[in-house]
Amino acid sequence: MxxxxxxxxxxxxxxxxxxxxxxxxxxxxxxxxxxxxxxxxxxxxxxxxxxxxxxxxxxxxxxxxxxxxxxxxxxxxxxxxxxxxxxxxxxxxxxxxxxxxxxxxxxxxxxxxQPIVPPIPGIDASNVYTITKPGPVAELKARLPEFQNVVVIGGGFIGVEVADQLAIQGKKVHLIEADTAIMGGPFDPEFSAKLQTAVEAEGVVIHLEERAQTFVTTDGVVTSVKTDKGEYPADVVIVAVGxxxxxxxxxxxxxxxxxxxxxxxxxxxxxxxxxxxxxxxxxxxxxxxxxxxxxxxxxxxxxxxxxxxxxxxxxxxMEAFAGALGSSAIKAGEYEAASTGLTEKQAQNLGLDYKTTCIETNNHSNYYTVQEKIMIKLVYDAKTHVLYGAQLFGKNETVLRATGLTTAIHAGMTTKELGFVDYAYAPPFASTWEAINVAANTAK
Known part of the structure; x- marks a missing residue:
């Protein structure tokens, strides 16, 4: 064969x-x-x-x-x-x-x-990059010491990750996003807002509902980016629009x-x-x-x-694939977030009869050092309470909890069942009622 x-x-x-x-x-x-x-x-x-x-x-x-x-x-x-x-x-x-x-x-x-390269005048300049292949990114990394002003086009995974990583290095970063929110695909608005706050805390300036119109160039090098709302200095432009x-x-x-x-x-x-x-x-x-x-x-x-x-x-x-859930995660500054299964927007678009619950709860016992809040949202069937989707936002220990929620969605568990799953407990890791239990038990 x-x-x-x-x-x-x-x-x-x-x-x-x-x-x-x-x-x-x-x-x-x-x-x-x-x-x-x-x-x-x-x-x-x-x-x-x-x-x-x-x-x-x-x-x-x-x-x-x-x-x-x-x-x-x-x-x-x-x-x-x-x-x-x-x-x-x-x-x-x-x-x-x-x-x-x-x-x-x-x-x-x-x-x-292949990365989408929009027909923006000046996009073929020598200091415009996409983040897809090792060669160009190695070149960009070598040139970073000569760049201070960075403009990132696109607020999806790559755009947010790159903006965050470069801001941590002290670069002045502007992120341009045409939609009403960053990370609007895998997350509902309340989580996109949290991610935006986390990225902005690192110094990234985020411009929503704004479109790049022209890359202003001198001798084949971009010097600024003009949008439909403003103009921003650019030593380098990173295009990450899908x-x-x-x-x-x-x-x-x-x-x-x-x-x-x-x-x-x-x-x-x-x-x-x-x-x-x-x-x-x-x-x-x-x-x-x-x-x-x-x-x-x-x-x-x-x-x-x-x-x-x-x-x-x-x-x-032949074997059949069991099916994906679109599980994904991202780090934004000191925070992390995850999404698995259906978001509320997706459930609505599919015409499902659904409900949601969204809570903030603690990551572990209050007497153990550095307790943090975790925000958890569940999307579930209004009648059967079968879990459709989950989103999480918080600091350490947040994204790994998505693994348990992904398993529950994959298995077709109800929120009532999930509320009593016997998760491991010790004060450094969880409360006696694990955060997932707490979220599930608020589903009515």
Whole structure:
């Protein structure tokens, strides 16, 4: 069996690693346009923030290590077309310009996504960066000592993480967000407001409902950013306004969402026979919300492992993915926050009959040092009290509590059950009534 995998970063390499273990007779080939594989871009904001200095920490495996397991890896090769009728992949060798082709029995598409680069005048200046690849970010990090005024465009995960990390280093940071709140996707407004306060406490100036219109340049270098409401000095501009699936070369050949994400089922199969997809180029089966676009590394790796089995076995042996919950977390200054399952906005958009509760409670016993408040919001079914979603905000020990809430949502527990789960207790870690119990017991 010839298994061809297009893309070798997260989902692609997970598929390859599992497939060679599952079917010893299969010939597994990974085609990757970069010079590397298995790169974790989630670490880039923290590398930029000097939380660590060795970029190699972000690589799970080297190409040499993967080749030793029996995987064929073609680096610096870009797939330009797929003929699904003849099961043929066409690619270009980026080092020689030569066009090549390869026939497959089963195909995995893990082409990832590319950062959205809005058509703002001046965006092609030499001091405008996106935070996606190791090379440009290493260059940005080396140049940081010469930069003082930073403008970040976008208030999602990358924008907030980068702004926070650079403010900690003493940079003057302006964050421009077109929406009414930062982190408005995974969090409801009350949590976005808390995150904004936490980031502002580090010195970041946040501009909401404001759009960048022009990057003012001199000799190809941005000197300021003009928005529809003001103008801000800029020694460097970081653009982080979202991602678009790398699927343009497949347009019209597969079922896709409006943004170009390839639609898959619970087995990772696309609308074309013997073709699978996962990662930032594809949808994700969500336990509560159906097929959604959810570009998260955790889901990419899990779907990759599932598909690594399915692509290498007979149909009757294939395994279904249990479904994601969109669980995510972020650090903002001295605080941390997490979201899992459905937010209130998502529950409303899905037309669910839901209720919510939102409380602040203590992280551990009051007589143990440095007691802190944790804010917890639960979204649950109005009649059955089955838990749909949870959000948390606080200092130490907050995000790890989301693990318990994710498990409860995954299992379909009710708030009544959750209120009496027997969580571990000791004064340094919790109260006799754990914070999760307390939140659940306020659900009426």
């Amino acid at each position: 010839e298994i061809v995998i297009v893309g070798g970063i997260a989902a692609g390499m997970s598929v390859a690693a599992k497939a060679v273990r599952t079917n010893k007779e299969a010939v597994v080939t990974v085609i990757e346009k970069e010079k590397f594989v298995s790169f974790g871009a989630c670490g880039l904001p923290y590398y930029l923030g000097n939380q660590f200095d060795d970029q190699n920490e972000m690589f799970a495996r080297t190409p040499e290590q993967m080749r030793k397991t029996g995987i064929n890896i073609l680096l610096e090769h870009e797939v330009t077309a797929v003929d699904f009728a003849t099961k043929t992949v066409t690619m270009t060798d980026l080092t020689t310009g030569e066009t090549k082709s390869k026939v497959y029995d089963r195909l995995m598409l893990a082409t990832g996504a 991602f678009r699936p790398n699927t343009g070369f497949l347009k019209g050949q597969l079922e896709m969402l409006g943004n170009g994400a390839i639609v898959i089922d619970a087995y990772g199969r696309t609308s074309v026979e013997d073709v699978f997809a996962a990662g930032d180029c594809a949808t994700v089966p969500h336990r509560l919300a159906g097929n959604v676009y959810l570009p998260l590394a955790t889901v990419a790796n899990k779907m990759g492992r599932i598909i690594g089995t399915n692509i290498a076995v007979a149909k009757e042996e």
